[in-house]
Amino acid sequence: MGRAPCCEKIGLKKGRWTAEEDDILTKYIAANGEGSWRSLPKNAGLLRCGKSCRLRWINYLRSDLKRGNISPEEEETIIKLHASLGNRWSVIAGHLSGRTDNEIKNYWNSHLSRKLQNVDPTDSNDKPFDVDVGNVSTKRKGGRLSKPARKKNKQEGDATRKDDKVHENHEKSAQSEEGEGIVIDSDPQHTSNVTFVQQRQQNGVLGGPNEELECDLPCRGLTMESELWAKLDEVEAVEPLSWADEGSGSMSMSSSEESGAHAVKGVDGEKVVALNGREEEEEEQKGRATIRNEDVQWMDWEMEDMDFRLWDGVNDMWPWTWDNETGVVVEDGGYQLEGTLDNWLSDGLI
DNA sequence: AAGCTGACCAACCGCACAAAC
DNA sequence: GGTTTGTGCGGTTGGTCAGCT
Incomplete structure (x- = not known):
């Protein structure tokens, strides 16, 4: 029906x-x-659909909305949250005070996705935020450049520009939008996740909901999730895997209880890798990574659980910060934990 | 100056889900 | 248990603006 x-x-x-x-x-x-959006237009005397009224109120008329440019800090938060949560705009918006899901979605689609797409992680000489990278064969005929591109043009000195006033405004605009908050890191040592995603794409195994990890480009501070992906990649190196259900786009992983084995499963229950305790020890002695039950349990592609773990009881918008040298630094109210992802997981603090 | 083009973003659309009936 | 209703979400569309040729 x-x-x-x-x-x-x-x-x-x-x-x-x-x-x-x-x-x-x-x-x-x-x-x-x-509320009562369906009846609201009639009662209020508006010739509008109830949904349209709701949208207008939520996105533009509410008094608690923050208007104006997305700050560099907000932008960084969006990138981080999107790397973990994917296109769950309402959840992301929930962590950005005064911003709406529609606003963030638009900002992502018009600014961030393009920015991140145009960073070639394999080329340390590549300039972040450079528009039209890869389109050198297509001569641009017209149209407005993106703000970052206009800034770049300005920096390179556009002697032919006629309107200094417009020029100045664009400079101000670009500066206010970009600021210094978001650092795109072109250092190859910080691009493991990008490499991982590329490998997975080449192998044709990117079928899970975290295809969004593509956006987890070399921003400083890899997410925990990407770290786990990297671990999975290492395991694949030990025993080549194929995800159980590539076609569905909803592949999930779970731990196996049988015989104490540590396993990764696809949605159809097909086991794609299993290491029991002894095998795990052997692999670790060889210096190879394995996946432990707690790791697998933590990998919740539905992200609901992740939301709770990350946010429940934590007032701070982003409960940890990353340090490229030492690993993750967790700050959550009463305690502070320094160490790697392994420490974090095995200590059961999540 | 005019037309073309791309960027931006407000708004629409269809679907999913939960609650009410 | 099936249907209806209300609401929320994410993807997409289309209008407007501004730079470029």
Whole structure:
């Protein structure tokens, strides 16, 4: 059975909201509160769909919204959260005060995804944020450059620019948007996850929901998840794997209880690797990585569990910081733990 | 100056899910 | 248990703006 339309669409207005409509909606909600979106347009006297009213209120009219450019700090947070959570914009927005999912989604699609795409991790000479990398054969015919590209043009000295006022405004705009908060690190030693993703793509095994890890480009501070992916990669080197259910796009992993084996499973239950305790010890003696149960348990592709573990009880927006030398530094209220991911997991603090 | 083009972003659309009936 | 309703989410669209030729 199909869902009924959210409202009777005939005769309803679409497109941009006028100031008058905004005023009506704002006053109505101030008097009657949020909710009952389906009946709201009729009661308020708006020729709009209820969903449209809800969207307008949530994204633009709420008093607690923060307008203006995304700060460098916010941008860095978005990148980190997206690396862990994927396109779960509402969850990401929940950790950015005053920002909406729509705003973050738009910002990601128009700014960040392109920025990250244009960083070639294998080329340390590549300039981050350089637009049109890889399109050298296609001569640009027109159109507005992205803000980073305009900044770059400015830095290279555009003697032909005629309008100094516009030029100055663009410089200000670019500076305010980019600031110094986000550091794109072109150092190859910090690009293991990128390499890993590329390898997985080449091997045709990128089928899990963390294809979004592609965006986990060499920003300083790899996520825990990418670290775990790297561990998986090492295990694959020990025993080549193929994910159990590539086609579904919903491959998951779980630990096996049988015989104390440590296993990775696909959604259809097919075991793709299993190491019992002895094998694990042997592999570790050979200096090879293995996956332990606690590691596997922690890998929750649905991310719900991860959300709780990361955020529950932690008021700070991002509960840890990374140190490239020592590993992860965790700060969570009463304790501080320094050490590697292994320490963190085995100490059971997550 | 005009047309073309890409960037940006507000808004729409369809789907999923939970609650109510 | 099946259906309806309300709400939220993420993907996509299309209008507007501004730089380029």
